[in-house]
Amino acid sequence: MRRSLATRLVGTLLLAFALISLLILFQNFWSLRQQQSGQSQAAQLGGLLAQTLAELDDETSARKALQGFMGEYARLRGEMNAAVGPVSVQLLRADGQAVFHSGPQQADPAWPAGLSRQVQDGRALMVYIATGPRWTLQVLEPLPGDALLLRWLLEQIGPSLLMALPLLALPIWLAVRSGLRPLRDFTARVGALDTRRDLQALDLDLRYAELQPLARVMDELLARLRERLAHERAFVHDAAHELRTPLAALGAQAHLLLHSPDEPGRRAAAQALQQDLQRTAHLSQQLLDLAALDPAQGDAAAESLELTELCGLVLRQAYPQARQRGVQLSLEGPDQLRWQGDRRALHSLLQNLVDNALRYGARAVELQLHDAPTGPLLAVRDDGPGIAAEHQALMFERFWRGSQCEEPGTGLGLAIVRQAAERLGAGLRCGPGLQGRGIGFELSLPQRRL
Structure with missing residues (x-):
C-alpha cells in the first residue's frame, strides 16, 4: 500500500487533537484535585451544622435536626450521582458520649480539630472536626480515587470531545485536500510533458510559498x-x-x-x-x-596510476609526430608519483593537449608533473603562437578553431580536455608557455589516498 501525504497530514492533525484532549483532561483532573484541598464539602457542611447545633441545648433536638438535615443531604447527593460514598456525621457530647452517628466512617480520636486530609482503611477522607462547650461535631467526606475522578471527567468532557472530533476532522480533510490540489495539478502537468518537443517553462502558480x-x-x-x-x-x-x-x-x-x-x-x-x-x-x-567522457555515462572505476609512467607513455606515443615536425619533447617531474583515478580520462586529456601543441606550430613541448599538498599538478606547456586572450573563453567549445589557423584539424581536442577534466574532478586553467611564448594548460588533480 502506497503511503499518502494527505493521510499523514490528517493523521498528524488528529493526533494533535488527541494530545490536546488529553491535556484538557489532565488540566481538569489537576484542578479537581486542587479543589478537593481548598473547597471541601466537609468544611462547608461542618460549618453549617456547627452553627445550627450551637443554638440547641438538648440531645433530642440535636439528633432530630441532624437526622432531618442528613436525610435531605443524602437525597441531594443521590440526585447528583455521587459515587464516592456517603458523608459521615458524628455528634458527641462534651464527655465523649455519642449522640448521633450517620455513615460508615468514624473519626479517630487522635485526629486534630479543624479541616485535615486523612487516610482510613486505605481510603482518603477529608475530615472536619469542630469542638464546643456542649458538642463535638465530626464530618468525614470520602474523596474519590484517581480512577473514579478520571471516569467522572470522561463522562463530563468525553461526549463534548467526541462531538467536536467530526466537526474538526472534516475541515482538516478539506483543508489538506485543497492545499494539495496545486501539487496534483503540477504532477499532472509534468506527466503530460512531451520531453521530445515540449520543454518550455511550466510557469505554474502553486499559490503556496512552500510549493x-x-x-x-x-x-x-x-x-x-x-x-x-x-x-x-x-x-x-x-x-x-x-x-x-x-x-x-x-x-x-x-x-x-x-x-x-x-x-x-x-x-x-x-x-x-x-x-x-x-x-x-x-x-x-x-x-x-x-x-x-560524457557525464551521462557515469563515473568509471578509479584505479591506481603511476603518473610519471603515464606521462612518459603519452610522450612516447607522440614522438613519431614530434620527430616528423621537428618538435622537442621533454618531461619534468619526480621518478614516481602515484594517484588514484580514471586512467582513460587522464590519458585522453594529456594526449590531446600534447597533440594540440604539436599541430599548431610549437618547437618545444614540455610536460610537467609536481606533487602538491592539495593533489598532483600537471601542466603541458609549449612555445607556439599561443591563443589570444580574447579567444581563450571560446577555445574549449566543440569544433571551435581560431580564424588564423591553417593546420587541418577538428576543433575537438580542447573540448575533450575540458570534458575529461570535469570527469576527473580536476581544476583546469591557462598558464604561461615556455620562454615567454606559447601557452600552458595547468591541471590540478584532487587529492586521493591510495
Missing part, C-alpha cells in the same frame, strides 16, 4: 534540458558537417585513384587518400572520446 520552489526548480531543470538538447543538436550538426568534408575528399581521391591515366597521379591520389583516411579516423576517435 513555489518546486515549480522554480522544475523550470530550471527544463531550461537545462533545453540547453543540453540544443547543445546536442548543434553537436550532431557540426559533427555531420565535419565528417562530410573528409568523406567528400575521400570520394574525390578514390575517384582519381581509379581513373587517373598515369602512375604519378595515382600515387598522389593514394597519398591524399591516406591522409584523408587518417584525418577521418582521428575525427571519429575524438567523437568516440567525447561520447565516452
Whole structure:
C-alpha cells in the first residue's frame, strides 16, 4: 500500500487533537484535585451544622435536626450521582458520649480539630472536626480515587470531545485536500510533458510559498534540458558537417585513384587518400572520446596510476609526430608519483593537449608533473603562437578553431580536455608557455589516498 501525504497530514492533525484532549483532561483532573484541598464539602457542611447545633441545648433536638438535615443531604447527593460514598456525621457530647452517628466512617480520636486530609482503611477522607462547650461535631467526606475522578471527567468532557472530533476532522480533510490540489495539478502537468518537443517553462502558480520552489526548480531543470538538447543538436550538426568534408575528399581521391591515366597521379591520389583516411579516423576517435567522457555515462572505476609512467607513455606515443615536425619533447617531474583515478580520462586529456601543441606550430613541448599538498599538478606547456586572450573563453567549445589557423584539424581536442577534466574532478586553467611564448594548460588533480 502506497503511503499518502494527505493521510499523514490528517493523521498528524488528529493526533494533535488527541494530545490536546488529553491535556484538557489532565488540566481538569489537576484542578479537581486542587479543589478537593481548598473547597471541601466537609468544611462547608461542618460549618453549617456547627452553627445550627450551637443554638440547641438538648440531645433530642440535636439528633432530630441532624437526622432531618442528613436525610435531605443524602437525597441531594443521590440526585447528583455521587459515587464516592456517603458523608459521615458524628455528634458527641462534651464527655465523649455519642449522640448521633450517620455513615460508615468514624473519626479517630487522635485526629486534630479543624479541616485535615486523612487516610482510613486505605481510603482518603477529608475530615472536619469542630469542638464546643456542649458538642463535638465530626464530618468525614470520602474523596474519590484517581480512577473514579478520571471516569467522572470522561463522562463530563468525553461526549463534548467526541462531538467536536467530526466537526474538526472534516475541515482538516478539506483543508489538506485543497492545499494539495496545486501539487496534483503540477504532477499532472509534468506527466503530460512531451520531453521530445515540449520543454518550455511550466510557469505554474502553486499559490503556496512552500510549493513555489518546486515549480522554480522544475523550470530550471527544463531550461537545462533545453540547453543540453540544443547543445546536442548543434553537436550532431557540426559533427555531420565535419565528417562530410573528409568523406567528400575521400570520394574525390578514390575517384582519381581509379581513373587517373598515369602512375604519378595515382600515387598522389593514394597519398591524399591516406591522409584523408587518417584525418577521418582521428575525427571519429575524438567523437568516440567525447561520447565516452560524457557525464551521462557515469563515473568509471578509479584505479591506481603511476603518473610519471603515464606521462612518459603519452610522450612516447607522440614522438613519431614530434620527430616528423621537428618538435622537442621533454618531461619534468619526480621518478614516481602515484594517484588514484580514471586512467582513460587522464590519458585522453594529456594526449590531446600534447597533440594540440604539436599541430599548431610549437618547437618545444614540455610536460610537467609536481606533487602538491592539495593533489598532483600537471601542466603541458609549449612555445607556439599561443591563443589570444580574447579567444581563450571560446577555445574549449566543440569544433571551435581560431580564424588564423591553417593546420587541418577538428576543433575537438580542447573540448575533450575540458570534458575529461570535469570527469576527473580536476581544476583546469591557462598558464604561461615556455620562454615567454606559447601557452600552458595547468591541471590540478584532487587529492586521493591510495
